Amino acid sequence: MPEPVALHVSACTRCGALDPGGRASCAGCGGALAPRAVSGRGTLVSWTIVRRPPAGFDADGPYAVALIELAEGMRITARLAAHAAEPALGAAVTVRAVAGDVPVASVDAETHAH
Amino acid sequence: MSLRAVSIAGVGCTPFGAHPDTPIHELALRAARAAIDEAVIARADIGSLYLGNFIGGMLTGQEVLAGLVGDALGLANVPCTKVEGACASGGIAFRHACLMVACGQCDAALAVGVEKMTHAGTAQITAALNAAMDQMADARSGLTWPGLYAMAWRAHAARHGTRREQVSAVVIKNKANGLRNPLAQMGAALDAQAIADSKPIADPVRLFDCCAPGDGAAAVVVVARERAGAGGALPIDVRASVQTRGAARLASHRDITSFEATVSAAREAYRQAGIGPRDLDFVELHDCFSIAEILDAEDLGLMPRGHGGGWSLEGRTGMAGDLPINASGGLLAKGHPVGATGLGQIYEAVAQLRGTHPNQVRGAAIGLTHNLGGTGIACTVNILARPDA
Numbered sequence: 001m002p003e004p005v006a007l008h009v010s011a012c013t014r015c016g017a018l019d020p021g022g023r024a025s026c027a028g029c030g031g032a033l034a035p036r037a038v039s040g041r042g043t044l045v046s047w048t049i050v051r052r053p054p055a056g057f058d059a060d061g062p063y064a065v066a067l068i069e070l071a072e073g074m075r076i077t078a079r080l081a082a083h084a085a086e087p088a089l090g091a092a093v094t095v096r097a098v099a100g101d102v103p104v105a106s107v108d109a110e111t112h113a114h
Numbered sequence: 115m116s117l118r119a120v121s122i123a124g125v126g127c128t129p130f131g132a133h134p135d136t137p138i139h140e141l142a143l144r145a146a147r148a149a150i151d152e153a154v155i156a157r158a159d160i161g162s163l164y165l166g167n168f169i170g171g172m173l174t175g176q177e178v179l180a181g182l183v184g185d186a187l188g189l190a191n192v193p194c195t196k197v198e199g200a201c202a203s204g205g206i207a208f209r210h211a212c213l214m215v216a217c218g219q220c221d222a223a224l225a226v227g228v229e230k231m232t233h234a235g236t237a238q239i240t241a242a243l244n245a246a247m248d249q250m251a252d253a254r255s256g257l258t259w260p261g262l263y264a265m266a267w268r269a270h271a272a273r274h275g276t277r278r279e280q281v282s283a284v285v286i287k288n289k290a291n292g293l294r295n296p297l298a299q300m301g302a303a304l305d306a307q308a309i310a311d312s313k314p315i316a317d318p319v320r321l322f323d324c325c326a327p328g329d330g331a332a333a334v335v336v337v338a339r340e341r342a343g344a345g346g347a348l349p350i351d352v353r354a355s356v357q358t359r360g361a362a363r364l365a366s367h368r369d370i371t372s373f374e375a376t377v378s379a380a381r382e383a384y385r386q387a388g389i390g391p392r393d394l395d396f397v398e399l400h401d402c403f404s405i406a407e408i409l410d411a412e413d414l415g416l417m418p419r420g421h422g423g424g425w426s427l428e429g430r431t432g433m434a435g436d437l438p439i440n441a442s443g444g445l446l447a448k449g450h451p452v453g454a455t456g457l458g459q460i461y462e463a464v465a466q467l468r469g470t471h472p473n474q475v476r477g478a479a480i481g482l483t484h485n486l487g488g489t490g491i492a493c494t495v496n497i498l499a500r501p502d503a
Contacts, residue, residue, distance in 0.1 A: 020365045022250025046272075046370060048264035049317045050256060055241035057256040065257045067265055067364055075365035077255045089272045102255050 007095045007103055009074065011036035018074040021101070040095035042070040044087055044107070047080050068093055068105055078103040117216040121342035121349040122498070123335045124153030127461040130330035130449035131299035132232040138167075138174050138329075142183045142228040145331035145454075149224065150187070153335035154345035157187060160335070161220020163194040166207035166227040167453035169242040173234050183226060192220070198453075200246035201402060202357075202487030203227060204332065205456030205494030209355045211336050221338045227458070228331035229451035239327050243452070246488035251363045260316040260324055260403065262364060262489065267318055267405040270371040273420065276408065278318070280423030282309045284404040285322050287432050288440050292447025294473035295462075299328050299449035323404040328449035332457035334464075348468045353480075354386035354497040360490035373490030376413035380484075380495050384415075387497040389480065391415045394437060394497075396466055396475040398459040399484040401444040407431075410484055411439060414495070433475065441466065441473045456485035456494060467500050479503035 010019040014031025018038075026033055045067040053061035064080035078095065079102055080087070087093075092108040126148025128141055136144075142165065150157065165180035176182070177196075184194035199206045204227030211225035231239055240258060247253040252262075270276050285304060292301025304322060312321040342349035360375025361367045367374070384390055397416060401407035408422030416437055417425045425431050431439040442448045442462035445455060465471040466478040480499045487493070 020251060020363065022248060022254075046265035046269045048261045048268065048319075049314075050258050050261045051314050051316060052236070052240065052258065052260070053256055054244045054258055055237040058237065060256055063256060065255050065261050065265075067370060077252050077257060077364050079255060089269065100254065 005040065005095065005097055006037050007040040007098065008035040009038050009076070010034065018072060020074065020076045038070055038072045042068045042093055044089055044091045044093050045069050045075065046089060047087065066105060076103060078105045081106040083107055118218060119339035120212045120215050120336050120352040121339045122352060122464055123155065123337045123342055123345050123349050124149040124151070124347065125334050125461045125464045126152065127297055127332040127458055128330050129297045129299070130328045130451055130458065133329040134233060138170050138176055138228055138230040139179060139182050139186065141230060141329060141331040142179065142226050143186055145333035146183060146187055146224060146226050149333040149335045152345055152347050153337070155222055155335060158190055160189055160222050160224050161192050162211065162214040162223040163189060163192065164207040164210045164223070164225050165194070165196045166203035166456060167196060168198055168200055168203045168229060169245065169452065170228070170230065172242045172245065174230055179228065199492035200487030201400065201452050202456060202485045202492040202494055203453040204458065205485030206357055206492065208334055208457055208460055208496065209357045209494055211334070212352055212355045215336050215338050221341055223336050224333065225336065225457060226331065226333040227454040227456055229453040230329045231327040231451060232329050248363050252489065257364065258316060260319045263403040263405050264316040264319040266370045266409060270405065270409065273371065274423065276423040278310060279306055280427040281323065281404045281408065282306045283426040284401065284407045285309050285446060287426070288401060288444040288446040291433070291441050291473055292443025295443050295448060296472060298443040298447050300326055301443055301447045319403060325402050325445035325450040328451040330449065330451035330454045330458065332454045332461045334457055334460050349501065350464050350467050351499045351501055352496065353499050354383040355494070356383045356386065357492070357494045359492060362489060362491050364489055367490065371409060372413055373409065373486060373493065375490045375493035376410060376484065376486060379493045380414045383495040383497050389497065394480055394482050395478045396438045396441060396481045397484065398440055398442060398444070398462050398481070400486040401440055401446050402450060404446065407439060407444070410486065414482065414484060433473065438475045441471065441475050459483040459485060460496065460498070463498050467498060
């Protein structure tokens with residue numbers, strides 16, 4: 001399995017609040033946001049397999065999208081790499097790639113039941 | 115500032131479904147004319163127009179719909195304003211029309227909601243609807259609306275043990291209700307097997323768990339209560355009309371099985387109306403997906419958290435149950451021409467309160483409508499009542 005990659009989220013340079021990205025300033029205090037590397041380790045809040053992709057994503061489908069709670073305490077929307085078993089909610093996951101701007105997480109091997 | 119009491123004097127609604135030969139503004143005009151005729155009001159007396167629409171610009175190329183409709187109706191040179199809040203656009207139009215009357219800007223206002231979708235292909239519609247996601251965040255992941263509700267479903271099931279047959283019971287109920295509503299586009303007699311066997315869309319969401327795109331419009335004339343009663347139809351009291359904001363991104367929800375915009379809107383609506391959920395005789399809520407009815411009903415406080423699935427399967431939200439939900443067929447069966455939906459719900463609620471609905475809830479005196487947009491980013495909740503309630 002590939003090693004974890006550097007995952008960058010946004011952090012407020014004034015109050016330290018974390019943001020999943022795509023914004024220039026902090027929703028809490030208005031401070032500037034700057035990229036911050038995080039571990040990429042987290043747990044699976046929920047997931048689905050999108051079988052009817054929107055225009056622009058046809059070539060990708062079907063694909064799994066997941067909501068992940070990072071160890072740093074914030075949540076991100078990510079892709080979930082394909083794997084054999086249906087992952088349980090709460091399973092440990094790690095972001096092991098970033099495709100475009102989208103993190104791609106894998107379920108950690110030790111959480112597999114088999 | 116003291117606010118005036120507001121009443122609904124007239125309502126109109128086109129059938130929801132495919133209207134291939136009717137331009138979007140004509141759909142809006144049909145509903146608006148019906149509402150104005152029912153209110154028996156002179157066009158010169160309408161002091162404001164709000165029009166709810168979500169993706170008309172993208173799918174039809176037509177913008178300035180509010181002014182276009184106001185012009186075609188022959189209104190005076192009054193403010194005509196288009197509002198957009200994804201699937202809650204119609205509810206937002208209604209609330210703003212109520213506010214204009216309540217604060218004394220005018221004595222009568224018109225709210226219209228409209229959408230035209232069925233001429234476009236599925237991928238184009240899906241992409242247009244995805245404009246309600248934060249384009250810098252969720253939309254980049256390839257998330258879809260069925261996908262978002264699928265994730266909420268999985269989390270609700272893990273926490274509360276919600277089963278497929280409980281969720282399917284929502285579909286069976288609403289599709290059956292739709293068969294009794296002549297304005298509904300997709301009423302059907304379905305069994306659980308047909309739902310479980312329908313095409314997978316975003317696991318565990320299947321085709322029959324999803325509302326269908328549609329064309330349609332709905333409209334409401336609101337007036338100052340002291341002026342209500344000029345028309346032939348029974349005026350209906352607006353006891354509460356509330357709009358809230360919720361999380362803009364999936365990752366911002368503290369709990370993906372609950373929409374804080376709905377919870378906060380419901381709390382404020384009950385406070386304004388001076389009632390609680392137990393005082394309601396019926397509810398029209400935003401069942402864009404089968405699981406959404408369960409989440410929304412719990413958020414509205416209609417049953418304890420985690421009991422939405424059980425109530426559904428036990429028939430407690432059916433026509434003969436404790437609290438009928440979506441007697442109209444809801445979005446699942448009446449359809450979801452997005453910008454029209456919130457006003458379509460009010461049309462259905464007014465018919466229930468007048469006792470004229472084709473799928474009548476017996477003794478309906480107080481009802482609630484709930485319209486939710488996007489990731490739960492926008493919500494409106496209205497409480498409507500018979501004047502004698």
